[in-house]
Amino acid sequence: MKPRLLEIRQGVLSHNDHLAARLRARFAAHGVFVVNLVSSPGAGKTTFLQATLQKLLANGRHAAALVGDLETDNDARRLAASGAPVRQITTGGNCHLEADMIETFIDGWDLDALDYLFIENVGNLVCPSSYDLGEALRVVLLSTTEGEDKPLKYPPMFASSDLTIFTKMDIAEAVEFDQNAALAAVQSVHPGIRVLEVSAKKDIGMDAWLDYLSAQRDAYMAAPAEDRA
Amino acid sequence: MKPRLLEIRQGVLSHNDHLAARLRARFAAHGVFVVNLVSSPGAGKTTFLQATLQKLLANGRHAAALVGDLETDNDARRLAASGAPVRQITTGGNCHLEADMIETFIDGWDLDALDYLFIENVGNLVCPSSYDLGEALRVVLLSTTEGEDKPLKYPPMFASSDLTIFTKMDIAEAVEFDQNAALAAVQSVHPGIRVLEVSAKKDIGMDAWLDYLSAQRDAYMAAPAEDRA
Numbered sequence: 412m413k414p415r416l417l418e419i420r421q422g423v424l425s426h427n428d429h430l431a432a433r434l435r436a437r438f439a440a441h442g443v444f445v446v447n448l449v450s451s452p453g454a455g456k457t458t459f460l461q462a463t464l465q466k467l468l469a470n471g472r473h474a475a476a477l478v479g480d481l482e483t484d485n486d487a488r489r490l491a492a493s494g495a496p497v498r499q500i501t502t503g504g505n506c507h508l509e510a511d512m513i514e515t516f517i518d519g520w521d522l523d524a525l526d527y528l529f530i531e532n533v534g535n536l537v538c539p540s541s542y543d544l545g546e547a548l549r550v551v552l553l554s555t556t557e558g559e560d561k562p563l564k565y566p567p568m569f570a571s572s573d574l575t576i577f578t579k580m581d582i583a584e585a586v587e588f589d590q591n592a593a594l595a596a597v598q599s600v601h602p603g604i605r606v607l608e609v610s611a612k613k614d615i616g617m618d619a620w621l622d623y624l625s626a627q628r629d630a631y632m633a634a635p636a637e638d639r640a
Numbered sequence: 641m642k643p644r645l646l647e648i649r650q651g652v653l654s655h656n657d658h659l660a661a662r663l664r665a666r667f668a669a670h671g672v673f674v675v676n677l678v679s680s681p682g683a684g685k686t687t688f689l690q691a692t693l694q695k696l697l698a699n700g701r702h703a704a705a706l707v708g709d710l711e712t713d714n715d716a717r718r719l720a721a722s723g724a725p726v727r728q729i730t731t732g733g734n735c736h737l738e739a740d741m742i743e744t745f746i747d748g749w750d751l752d753a754l755d756y757l758f759i760e761n762v763g764n765l766v767c768p769s770s771y772d773l774g775e776a777l778r779v780v781l782l783s784t785t786e787g788e789d790k791p792l793k794y795p796p797m798f799a800s801s802d803l804t805i806f807t808k809m810d811i812a813e814a815v816e817f818d819q820n821a822a823l824a825a826v827q828s829v830h831p832g833i834r835v836l837e838v839s840a841k842k843d844i845g846m847d848a849w850l851d852y853l854s855a856q857r858d859a860y861m862a863a864p865a866e867d868r869a
Binding site: 451452453480481482483506533534535538556557558560561563565566567582585586 | 680681682712714733735763764766767770783785786787789790792793794795796808811814815
C-alpha cells in the first residue's frame with residue numbers, strides 16, 4: 412500500500428508544481444513579489460507580517476496578504492488592521508497550503524496594483540516545505556523560544572527556504588537563546604543562507620528586513636524570466 | 641486525483657488503527673501505560689519528558705521512551721541521560737509517527753518490566769492527531785510562548801487529546817501569556833478537558849503531573865479491556 416500512496420503523492424506534487432510555475436509567471440508579469448512565510452505554530456508569523464504590512468503601506472508600497480490556518484479567521488482579522496487587503500484560507504484539516512488555493516483566493520484582486528503579496532502558511536515545520544506556491548522568496552521564521560537545534564531536526568524546511576529570520580529577539584536573553592548555536596544549525600543545513608534577527612513587537616531589525624525585501628524585489632523583477640524559480 | 645488520494649489515505653488510516661488496537665491490547669496485557677506526547681516544535685516536550693523520566697525512576701518506577709524526529713538523535717541522547725531506555729525513531733520526511741513504527745521500535749524490550757512507555761511524537765500540531773499509536777493517554781503540550789489561540793487554530797489535536805499541559809510557565813509573565821484566554825480556547829475546542837500547568841525547567845507543577853499520571857495508570861489498568869480505547 413505504501414508505494415502506491417507515494418506514487419500518488421508524487422502525482423499531486425507535480426500537479427502542484429505545474430500550477431505554481433504558472434502562478435510564478437503570472438505574478439512576475441504583473442510585478443508582484445510573492446513571499447511565502449513558513450514556521451512552527453506560534454513563531455510569530457502574524458505579528459511579523461502585520462508590522463511588515465504597516466511599514467510597507469506607510470512607505471507608499473502596495474501589499475496584500477493571504478493567510479492559511481486549519482480553522483478561524485483570527486489572523487486575517489489581525490492583519491486587516493494594517494489596512495492591507497487580506498484573505499483567510501481555511502484549510503479544514505490540511506496541514507499546508509497548495510498552489511491551487513492561492514490561485515482561487517487571489518481571484519478578483521488587481522495584481523497590477525500590488526507590489527507585494529505575502530502568504531502566511533499553516534504553522535507547520537514539515538509539510539509546507541514540499542509545496543511550491545509560486546513564491547519568489549520563501550522565508551522560514553525561527554523564534555528564540557523554540558530551541559536552537561530545530562533546523563537540524565526539520566532540514567527540508569530550512570534547506571528549501573531562501574532566508575531565515577530569528578523572531579522574538581526581545582526575549583532572547585530571558586529564554587537563554589544561544590544565537591551562535593542556532594546560526595551554526597541553520598548554516599549546516601543550508602550553507603550560506605542569509606539570517607536576519609528581528610523583534611516585530613519591539614521594532615528591532617525590521618528596517619533591515621524591509622531593505623532586504625526591497626532589494627530582493629528589485630533584483631527579481633530585473634532578472635530574466637528563466638532565472639525565476 | 642484528490643478523491644483517489646483521500647480514499648487511499650483512509651486505507652492507510654484504518655490499517656494504522658488496526659495496528660494501534662493490537663498494540664493497545666498488548667501494552668495493557670503487559671501492564672504498560674503508554675503516553676503519546678504531541679505539540680508544536682519547541683513547545684518543550686523533551687525537557688518535560690526528561691524531567692518526568694527522572695522523577696519516575698527516582699520513585700522506583702520503570703519507564704522507557706521512544707522519540708520521533710525527521711532527523712537527528714539529539715532528543716534520544718538528551719533523554720537517555722535520565723537513565724531510562726530510549727530509542728530514536730527517525731522518520732525521514734514523515735510528519736508524524738505511525739503505529740507500525742512503534743511496533744518495530746519496541747522490538748526486544750521486556751514489556752513486563754515497564755510501568756510506562758512515553759512516545760514523543762514529531763513536533764507538529766496537525767498530522768499526528770490522525771494517528772493512533774495505541775496509547776492510553778494523549779497529552780498535548782502548549783507552551784506559554786506560542787499564543788493563546790492555538791487550540792482554536794488546530795482543533796483536531798486538542799479535541800483528540802486527553803490532557804492539555806501548559807509548559808514554560810516560568811516565563812509566562814515575561815511573554816505576557818494570557819492564561820484565561822488560553823484556558824477558554826482549550827475548553828471551547830474540548831469541553832471539560834483537564835489542564836495542568838508546568839515548568840519542567842524550574843520544577844513547577846511536575847509533582848501534580850506525576851500524581852495525575854499515577855492515578856490514570858491505576859484507573860486504566862483496573863478498567864475492563866473494552867473500555868480502553
